[in-house]
Amino acid sequence: RPGAAPPSAGPAVMGLDGGAGALADAVAGAVRAAGGQVFLCTPALALTRTAHGWEVRTAARTLACDAVVIAAPAWTASTLVAAAAPAAAAELCEVGYVSTAVVTMAFRRRDVAGLAALGDWSGFLVPPAAGRPGRAPVTASVKASTFMTAKWGWLAGRAPDLFVLRTSLGRYGQEESLYLDDDDLVGASLHDLRAATGLAARPVASHVTRWIGGLPRYPVGHRARVARIRGALAALPGLELCGAAYDGVGVADCVASGRDAADRIMGGLVCDGFVSKTCGST
Template sequence: MNTDNADVLDPGGGGDSGDGAHGARAGRVVVIGGGMAGLTAALRLAGAGRSVTLLEADGRVGGKLLAGEIAGAPVDLGAESILARRPEGVELARAAGLGDDLRQPATATASLWSRDALRPMPKGHVMGVPGDPAALAGLLSGEGLAAVERDRALPPAEPGDDVAIGAYVAERMGREIVDRLVEPLLGGVYAGDSYRISMRAAVPKLYEAVRRHPTLTDAVRAVQAEAAKAPAGPAFAGIAGGVGRLPAAVAEAVAAAGGEIRTHTPVRGLTRRPGGWEVRTEHELLHADAVVLATPAGAAAKLLAAVSPAAAAELATVEYASMALVTLAFRRADAAGLPDGSGFLVPPVDGRAIKASTFSSRKWGWVDERAGDLFVLRTSLGRYGEEEYLGRDDADLVAVSLRDLRDAVGLDARPVATAVTRWIGGLPQYPVGHPARVARIRAAVAGLPGLRVCGAAYDGVGIPAVVADGRRAADEILATPTLARSTQSDE
């Protein structure tokens, strides 16, 4: 096995180089991409007894999950929480041995920095779409409140096959509710523009409810009523030491199940051969019965160009947004005057540099404990179509963050440590028509035996959605007749 320029985790003590000396091992699967979708697929496949090799171009696994530290305190430099009301992410953490380290936020009360003032986040909404207009008092102008109430008097509006959620809500409730609440909430999740984001892709339960109810307000209340039937529990979970610990834990579980993980190993080509696949890296040719392609859309498009031009063409149209996270550590005394809560969101319409700030020491008990006499918080900058700040150097991003923090919460102190993390092309965008595009991609790929795609570009950008997609891809591979037959013959 050629390991030049590759970091290899192979507890099995060996492996097939794929150069023809051994041929394809029965049931061998190559997973391309070491983000959470690829890691999940690899764990599921290895746990089912398949021979798994995961190839990651970067020097680490985990994608947008990244553990780090600031002034000696562990922090997340990427995604910091898992949506707990959807089970897949929490289940994976437990399967990877992190169940005892799962933590609830110490506080989940956030604010909106809107029109130069911090305002309480209203309750009774679905991703910013209100079910109780009375809860919006203090956030919207009188004209904006009147526009929201107008929804009840309007005739039903069929959303069709898909519709931009911002455009639909603005038509029924006015632009102010979109600009002041939907944009910072839903747009913040995708680092996107809610006037482009697909309702069907991003908020599918609301999309289905809108089709069944006469008003948008009724649809929101129906979604809320359904959610109320679910078992009570925290909406989000973190992991002591950071959610960024999850990728390494899953990688260790893959290794314990006999799988192999190679970093610094970009894949240069993918070729269909009778009975299987050839995966070409810079140094070797791997033979596999099946392949899981878990890369971002652009990389997947290049690898599929020769074997599935239709899928490649669709994947090439997926756009991505970039963003930056600025993590700041202050002396605790300097941050004593911060308002209560876990932080605040910023409507893009106000033209501020930052889009949100999280008071990490306030939100996560493990940060508070490990930071000692420091207080840690972070800001985020950049979204789709508004990425001008990302070209500035780190010092400038820290400076604009400090300026906005001073204006928002009166924090007028110099940090003792800073860290800037850029996620260039980090978040795929889900515009109108995205679900149909995903269906076309999967239909095209389904014609290639032993190949599946998965990741954040398809059914959701959150950790549970990505984990679920990795599971789906692995389960479909396990059900592939050729792979099942080869595995059985080996047994």
């Protein structure tokens, strides 16, 4: 169309140099630089309302906080708010999750040269039942694949002789694949990749990661449930929830959720120009 920018020769999707884990490291570094503390491997075991705010109990210590943001899976949030907000805890228990297995594989570039799909695509999605018109559906093991080298330029620059991709297996109600051993998951992935792209090469390295309860699912009525949860917590100042269980599962959604929760917390802590610095998050 007139005025449209010419297509870029670079990757279609931008990413963080070093991967998404770099974002968590950067956040932790910013907290420390601002004088905050980050406690690693320290699960929150209990949350108690006090006359001056909240107490967060861990195995090693009890933290006194003016405010708390719970950025954790819904089942953990349910346990923590059960004493102070049983109605919210009951709703949080009903948020469902899906478990997935992710198979990451690296191929020699020369072994995948000439495969148009790997050069032109950044990946593909597979519907629950895929098949041709007039034929019975065929259920695939792989539900999605990301061609990481094609999608993220930083990875291509760091491993120029390799083509790295990953597959995801496991759907809601079809999570039996997670119980296969690693070799079987790699084999299932290679089978479906060959059917989808023509890839016949063997990987030079592979790694399987299982994310148990890793992805929230939003059935009909999810927004109403979230509204009820927030309504039940409204009477408890200094307590907020954020994360993938509420308003979106993407990174941008979670960042926005965290910012909104922090803004509400800080708005409640500002009093006569003074902002307390004993805030906590879990």
